[in-house]
Amino acid sequence: MATYPWLDGSLGSDCGGSIRDPAVVFGVAGFRPSHDGIQEENTLVPCPRFQRTGYLTRDMKTLYDLTRHAVRRPFDDRESWRPKRVIAINEYASGRADVDELFTKTAEKLAKFLGTELVNVSLEDTWKRTNPVKTDKGFLAHYAKTFMTVVRKDYYDSGAKFREDYQRKFDAAPFVVQTTRYLWGGATEPLAEYQRALLEVKEHNAWFSENIVDEETIMVLPRFSLDRRDEYLPDPWKREWMVWDSNLHASIGGYPNLMMPIGQLPFDSEISQRQEVFPVTLAITGAHGTDLAMIRLVHDFLAEHGPATGVQPGKSAYPDNMAF
Structure with a gap:
């Protein structure tokens, strides 16, 4: 999508x-x-509970058309829906001043576009104040293991027939990549851990819908990446998997999650030894079933406030390598 102008849209599992x-x-x-x-x-996916088909495009109009035709679920005639509250989560700040500045400026414009104001919310303070499960742990600590505990068990279970068929035919265990071997290792965890994680999924979804993203609220947060292609991960057993990530609200809760390009910023590249640009994204999470309304909202907002309703292929997402 970022390279080939003849490719209008693509899909994959998320x-x-x-x-x-x-x-x-x-x-x-x-x-x-x-x-x-x-x-x-x-679909045939290794974790059917959380895995969904997602879509990539360079412009919001194509994303709207692709989603409208591809997603097999009703949208409750909610295309005219508009949120009345826009919140940013303190704990999800990018940690980079120029990214947070661009994000805040854009989020405030979006809130004004909707006739409201941007409200900053602390996830941890809200969790502590409501204390839904009577725990001494904070939100991030309480749910650190939830997602991966479920994924590893479901991943193992979904591969059962493959492993059985392979063993029967070749009298050997199948060779699989290290990440798959690590994920299949979830089967050795106590069943009680898995059952507790499933309960935590339900707890999270009820709490999040009541306290963070309700029917009239969208959550916005900044996203960017400066990871390099020549930086290699350690083997799976040495990585830190059991951590919470902002993506996971949508993954385990079923909320629509939209990545909206909002500009690009300069940085000094260690590779080219000159100044380059990197893209910045505003991520939006809304209530269930607001999918098409959310994409239409973003299209209309970008058309009025910029930088553009779409990006161009190639090295720079915007004309003349411009930064915002």
Whole structure:
């Protein structure tokens, strides 16, 4: 999508961010639709509880058309829906001053476009104040293991027939990549851990819908990436998997999650030894079923306030290599 002008749209599977994260890295529009936690029709995926087809395009009009035709679920005739509240989560600040400045300026314009104001909310303070599960842990600590505990068990279970068929035919265990071996290792975890994680999914979804993103609210947050292609990850057993990520609200809760390119910023590249630009994204999470309304809202906002309703392919997402 970021390279070839003849490619209008593409799709792929998204469990914890496999569509949304690439959208952020390459500065294109990415979207994960609403879901109900039931396996998507006509799909064969390793974690059907959370995995959904997501979409990538360079412009919001194409993303709207692709989503409208491809997503097999009703949208409750909610295309005229507009949120009345826009919140930013303190804990999800980017940690980079220029990114946060561009994000805040854009988020404030979006809120004004909707006739409201941007409200900053602390996830941890809200969790502590409501204390839904009577725990001494903060939100991020309480849910650190939830997503991956479920994913590893479901991943193992979904591969059962493959492993059985392979063993029967070749009298050997299949050779798989290290990440898959790590994920299959979730089967050795106590069943009680998995059951507790499933309960935490339900707890999170009820709490999040009541206290963060309700029917009249959207959550916005900044996203960017300066990871390099020559930086290699350690083997899976040495990585830190059990952490919470902002993507996971949508992954386990079924909320529509839209990656909206909002500009690009300069940085000094260690590779080219000169100044380059990197894309910045504003991520939006809304209530269930507001998918098309959210994309239409973003299109209309970008058409009025810029930088553009779409990006161009190639090295720079915007004309003349401009930064914002």
